[in-house]
Amino acid sequence: GAVVSQHPSRVICKSGTSVKIECRSLDFQATTMFWYRQFPKQSLMLMATSNEGSKATYEQGVEKDKFLINHASLTLSTLTVTSAHPEDSSFYICSARDLQGLAGGLNEQFFGPGTRLTVL
Amino acid sequence: LAKTTQPISMDSYEGQEVNITCSHNNIATNDYITWYQQFPSQGPRFIIQGYKTKVTNEVASLFIPADRKSSTLSLPRVSLSDTAVYYCLVGDMYRSGDSGGGADGLTFGKGTHLIIQP
Numbered sequence: 001g002a003v004v005s006q007h008p009s010r011v012i013c014k015s016g017t018s019v020k021i022e023c024r025s026l027d028f029q030a031t032t033m034f035w036y037r038q039f040p041k042q043s044l045m046l047m048a049t050s051n052e053g054s055k056a057t058y059e060q061g062v063e064k065d066k067f068l069i070n071h072a073s074l075t076l077s078t079l080t081v082t083s084a085h086p087e088d089s090s091f092y093i094c095s096a097r098d099l100q101g102l103a104g105g106l107n108e109q110f111f112g113p114g115t116r117l118t119v120l
Numbered sequence: 121l122a123k124t125t126q127p128i129s130m131d132s133y134e135g136q137e138v139n140i141t142c143s144h145n146n147i148a149t150n151d152y153i154t155w156y157q158q159f160p161s162q163g164p165r166f167i168i169q170g171y172k173t174k175v176t177n178e179v180a181s182l183f184i185p186a187d188r189k190s191s192t193l194s195l196p197r198v199s200l201s202d203t204a205v206y207y208c209l210v211g212d213m214y215r216s217g218d219s220g221g222g223a224d225g226l227t228f229g230k231g232t233h234l235i236i237q238p
Contacts, residue, residue, distance in 0.1 A: 004163075034225040043207070044164065046225040059225075093163045095226075109226060111156075111163030 002028050004096050006112035013084055014120055020080045021115045023050075023094030029074040030096035034109070035067075038091040050077040050094075084119045091116055124208045129233040138195045140232050142208030145189045150212040153184060153191045158205045158231070167206070168193070198236050205231040 003026040013019050023033055031052045036044040048069055049057040056069035068080040077096075081088055093114045125143040132138045144153070152171050156164035168175055170182040170191070181194040195202060207228050 006163075036225075036228075043230050044226075044228040046227065049225055091161065095163070108166050108169070111165065114161060114163050116161065 002110045004110045004112040010116045012118045018082045023077045025075045025096040028098045033077040033096045036093045124229045126232045140193045144210045154209045156207045203236045207231040
């Protein structure tokens with residue numbers, strides 16, 4: 001099946017620093033990727049839609065200047081948490097959709113393993 | 121996207137069949153029903169998707185009545201490793217989003233925490 005990877009899997013940083021998380025579709029191309037955030041014992045919340053070659057679309061309440069998204073190629077999207085604070089500590093998950101249906105079912109979303117961010 | 125309602129948690133035992141029901145009274149004509157499974161500290165994993173009647177794959181079955189206002193995920197002969205959170209999602213999986221070239225992101229409800237005991 002289709003595989004989506006994330007790097008790093010876990011990161012600890014000091015308050016005020018920036019952290020970059022990578023999301024890669026390993027065996028299919030994804031013009032659109034999605035970024036989610038999940039706090040402990042809560043459900044996933046969609047943060048933004050990452051579009052290859054254009055600006056990301058952010059959900060209401062998500063600061064675009066704080067969560068910078070770059071979708072530079074058909075297999076890579078990055079999320080940068082700028083000036084991270086303890087309240088940004090969360091589990092960040094990306095997903096990708098194979099719109100051509102070459103990997104798995106048409107329009108099935110494939111999720112990465114997630115990145116655990118801890119801001120001290 | 122249609123709102124979904126699931127039980128917060130369920131308990132069962134190894135070897136039993138488990139049925140998790142999801143209510144989606146406002147489901148639209150173009151909406152599909154999709155179930156995902158999530159283990160702690162992992163991304164969700166697609167289980168099954170359907171539109172009407174019954175769908176079966178190697179891990180689960182999905183039963184959808186004629187009015188499509190609910191659906192039931194059936195897990196046959198569960199094991200301890202089936203302990204996870206199960207999410208029911210309803211939406212037009214083929215609709216283009218604001219990006220103009222892709223479909224929308226998914227809206228997850230609270231999910232059902234299934235606990236399997238020995």
